[in-house]
Amino acid sequence: MTEPQLELRALSKHYGGVTALHDTDLCVQRGEFVTVLGPSGCGKSTLLRMLMGISQPSSGEIHLAGARIDGLPPERRDIAMVFQSYALFPHMNVRANLAFGLKMRGVPKAEQDRRIGHAIRISNLEPYVNRMPRDLSGGQQQRVALARAVVMQPALMLYDEPLSNLDAKLRESLREDLLELHRQTGATSLYVTHDQTEAMAMSDRVVVMNFGQVVEVGTPEALYHRPRRRFTATFLGQTNLLDVEASGESAQLPWGGVVQTGRPARGRVTLSARPEEIALCRDPQGEGTVQQVLFQGPSVLYAVQVGGLILHVSEAGTGQVHARGERVRLSFPRPPHVLDEDTAAAPVAETALPTLEVSA
Numbered sequence: 455m456t457e458p459q460l461e462l463r464a465l466s467k468h469y470g471g472v473t474a475l476h477d478t479d480l481c482v483q484r485g486e487f488v489t490v491l492g493p494s495g496c497g498k499s500t501l502l503r504m505l506m507g508i509s510q511p512s513s514g515e516i517h518l519a520g521a522r523i524d525g526l527p528p529e530r531r532d533i534a535m536v537f538q539s540y541a542l543f544p545h546m547n548v549r550a551n552l553a554f555g556l557k558m559r560g561v562p563k564a565e566q567d568r569r570i571g572h573a574i575r576i577s578n579l580e581p582y583v584n585r586m587p588r589d590l591s592g593g594q595q596q597r598v599a600l601a602r603a604v605v606m607q608p609a610l611m612l613y614d615e616p617l618s619n620l621d622a623k624l625r626e627s628l629r630e631d632l633l634e635l636h637r638q639t640g641a642t643s644l645y646v647t648h649d650q651t652e653a654m655a656m657s658d659r660v661v662v663m664n665f666g667q668v669v670e671v672g673t674p675e676a677l678y679h680r681p682r683r684r685f686t687a688t689f690l691g692q693t694n695l696l697d698v699e700a701s702g703e704s705a706q707l708p709w710g711g712v713v714q715t716g717r718p719a720r721g722r723v724t725l726s727a728r729p730e731e732i733a734l735c736r737d738p739q740g741e742g743t744v745q746q747v748l749f750q751g752p753s754v755l756y757a758v759q760v761g762g763l764i765l766h767v768s769e770a771g772t773g774q775v776h777a778r779g780e781r782v783r784l785s786f787p788r789p790p791h792v793l794d795e796d797t798a799a800a801p802v803a804e805t806a807l808p809t810l811e812v813s814a
């Protein structure tokens with residue numbers, strides 16, 4: 455394993471009695487795109503501020519490109535940041551915005567021109583080089599902000615929710631632009647967001663955080679299909695959690711019946727079944743009743759009451775098949791995933807979990 459480009463060692467930040475970040479270890483490899491994902495207040499901004507150097511850690515170390523940097527002032531850290539609010543210099547045109555940091559660093563003029571020319575090309579900003587920020591749309595301003603960070607060729611790119619001020623359509627297209635930019639520059643990137651779709655779509659790895667602690671780290675696919683923690687299962691995408699009694703490779707369902715589990719387990723465990731991993735079949739004798747039908751375009755989401763529970767079941771590409779009030783039988787074509795046993799009782803911010811409103 456090569457030396458990581460960024461390494462956090464037991465990094466903590468306390469504000470009086472509040473622990474904003476607790477004993478955090480993290481390695482980001484050179485060229486990797488890592489997203490820090492968590493709900494409001496989980497410590498994302500605290501982490502970014504310490505990386506930038508505008509806030510000091512209470513304890514722990516930050517290493518970048520082989521050197522310890524937590525004692526250095528912001529201007530001596532080889533880090534560029536892209537902000538949610540773009541933060542362009544309003545009195546400078548696009549080219550001057552891109553040139554500013556390079557001039558401050560004393561980069562020779564010919565090298566400045568080369569880097570700016572390249573950034574403008576790969577960011578598709580040619581038509582706007584002489585425009586002032588106020589004469590650009592939000593999406594264009596954010597592209598300038600990205601290009602301004604890219605020209606610095608920093609050891610680390612930080613992104614603080616850079617797409618959250620844009621409307622949904624633009625967010626998607628800029629997400630692709632940003633990834634293309636990353637592909638072309640290979641910059642080591644730490645991207646902070648509370649948007650799980652963004653985290654899953656963009657990242658090599660996702661760091662899931664809650665209450666100032668790293669809950670779990672993994673590839674989007676691993677975290678989605680094989681989360682270890684209850685919090686990850688619910689924060690990254692939607693899921694149905696079932697507290698069951700397991701024995702070997704099967705478990706007793708709360709409403710009766712038995713289900714195969716993804717791996718052997720014993721005693722009280724929590725199963726996670728994604729809405730698309732449950733199937734419905736019309737059956738007057740079925741254990742479930744369709745309570746709500748939510749058309750979602752490519753799929754239909756059904757809220758099904760079974761016993762005292764509401765489960766969410768998604769069927770893709772079929773249009774609406776089941777009607778409100780219909781009796782259905784539930785099955786699990788793919789064995790539900792068993793969360794780590796120690797996590798059934800783990801402290802998680804239940805209030806912070808995304809819930810789907812269902813009216814009975």
Ligand SMILES: Nc1ncnc2c1ncn2[C@@H]1O[C@H](COP(=O)(O)OP(=O)(O)OP(=O)(O)O)[C@@H](O)[C@H]1O
Pocket residue numbers: 469472473474492493494495496497498499500501648
């Ligand atoms: N200067 C401060 N003094 C006291 N507490 C603070 C201070 N700054 C942050 N906190 C607390 O630290 C915790 C983490 O805050 P932080 O701003 O890092 O969260 P966040 O994940 O960035 O949230 P958001 O997404 O809403 O910006 C919160 O409980 C917050 O109230």
